[in-house]
Amino acid sequence: MLFRSLAPLPETLKREYLDYAVLVRPACVANTLLRENYRHEEDFFFRSVHLGTECWGFIVLDRLRSAIEQVQKYDHWQNAAAHLRSAAHILDYLGQHVMMLTSMVLRDYLRLKVEIEGTSGEGSSAVKSFRPVIESLFVPLADALLGGGDRGEDDELLKAGLLDLYEHPERQPGLYNYAKALEIVESSLLGGFYFRHFCLASNVIGSTAKGTMKKSVAALKKTYEKQLFPLLDITRSTLGAKLDAELVQFKGRIMDDIERQRRSPSPEALDDPFDDVKAVAGLSPPRVMGMNRSGGGGPAASLTFSPPVTPPKGDAAGGDDHSPRNLDIVQIGRASCRERV
Numbered sequence: 291m292l293f294r295s296l297a298p299l300p301e302t303l304k305r306e307y308l309d310y311a312v313l314v315r316p317a318c319v320a321n322t323l324l325r326e327n328y329r330h331e332e333d334f335f336f337r338s339v340h341l342g343t344e345c346w347g348f349i350v351l352d353r354l355r356s357a358i359e360q361v362q363k364y365d366h367w368q369n370a371a372a373h374l375r376s377a378a379h380i381l382d383y384l385g386q387h388v389m390m391l392t393s394m395v396l397r398d399y400l401r402l403k404v405e406i407e408g409t410s411g412e413g414s415s416a417v418k419s420f421r422p423v424i425e426s427l428f429v430p431l432a433d434a435l436l437g438g439g440d441r442g443e444d445d446e447l448l449k450a451g452l453l454d455l456y457e458h459p460e461r462q463p464g465l466y467n468y469a470k471a472l473e474i475v476e477s478s479l480l481g482g483f484y485f486r487h488f489c490l491a492s493n494v495i496g497s498t499a500k501g502t503m504k505k506s507v508a509a510l511k512k513t514y515e516k517q518l519f520p521l522l523d524i525t526r527s528t529l530g531a532k533l534d535a536e537l538v539q540f541k542g543r544i545m546d547d548i549e550r551q552r553r554s555p556s557p558e559a560l561d562d563p564f565d566d567v568k569a570v571a572g573l574s575p576p577r578v579m580g581m582n583r584s585g586g587g588g589p590a591a592s593l594t595f596s597p598p599v600t601p602p603k604g605d606a607a608g609g610d611d612h613s614p615r616n617l618d619i620v621q622i623g624r625a626s627c628r629e630r631v
């Protein structure tokens with residue numbers, strides 16, 4: 291009965307594979323390897339790492355475009371976030387990949403460098419387009435938060451929307467997860483790829499040298515210092531400042547409690563998680579039943595020195611470790627996994 295109601299298989303199967311001959315062009319690869327004339331020792335290695343980076347670059351761009359499509363066509367923020375995270379993985383990897391070039395023999399590379407003047411990684415079109423494409427991923431988030439309204443001159447409305455999103459992640463988990471994925475992909479481009487590329491350039495040609503396009507290695511610092519999503523950064527700091535002000539009375543409470551317990555006149559009355567272990571090892575007398583802090587009643591109660599702990603006002607908004615807020619975030623994570631599947 292059950293299988294009668296199942297939909298029949300489609301007659302023409304979708305083509306889910308890539309055309310190897312068109313994509314890889316094996317003859318071209320063989321010619322590159324066997325027929326091309328490499329006049330410099332490091333030439334083949336240098337080109338392979340560059341071109342390998344550029345190939346991965348196409349995959350990164352594809353993931354980023356899929357993320358945009360998931361949002362624009364299907365309004366599926368969780369899927370978009372998953373695509374962004376896989377792009378971020380590749381960017382992290384690419385940082386390590388280009389670092390392989392530090393193993394070149396410097397003398398041989400410098401001989402090659404003279405001859406490749408006028409061209410450089412700067413010419414890698416896929417890699418060069420990472421930044422603008424990733425920056426454009428912020429637009430759908432802003433539009434969703436503003437409900438299609440205008441961003442206005444000073445972005446105040448958008449800042450308020452972002453603050454609300456970060457303060458109440460459980461209300462719009464898809465958008466929140468997408469914003470967090472933007473942060474991850476930003477770190478992977480700046481820290482994963484561009485910072486390592488800067489390290490590579492300083493390791494190989496030296497930090498005061500100039501590249502093959504006459505730009506200095508020092509100037510590459512801008513590539514990893516310039517943020518992609520400054521408004522997300524502002525949101526994080528604003529939320530921190532807001533909560534600091536709201537919870538000012540609890541500042542340093544955990545350390546104060548520990549300090550108070552440490553100065554307590556009879557520290558032996560305090561709960562020591564290793565008491566039982568010590569007792570078994572014969573290091574201290576076994577605990578008398580009812581003498582621990584949580585036991586309450588009888589003489590044990592008068593040995594309690596830890597001050598009462600006041601939870602922050604309004605349980606849910608408070609932010610103690612066990613608050614529903616934290617549980618909600620765990621649930622958001624689970625929901626996102628389910629949607630990705």
Ligand code: HEM
Nearest residue numbers: 340343388410411412414417491494501502503504505507
């Ligand atoms: C020995 C290895 C490398 C050195 C010493 C190096 C150095 C430099 C330098 C100095 C620049 C500034 C422009 C110039 O004058 O050339 C630059 C730019 C650039 N390089 Fe490299 N690079 C190396 C490898 C790579 C690799 C493997 C890639 C991967 C495709 C790459 C991608 C880029 C990109 C995309 C830029 C432009 C950065 C921007 O947006 O301004 N580089 N590189």
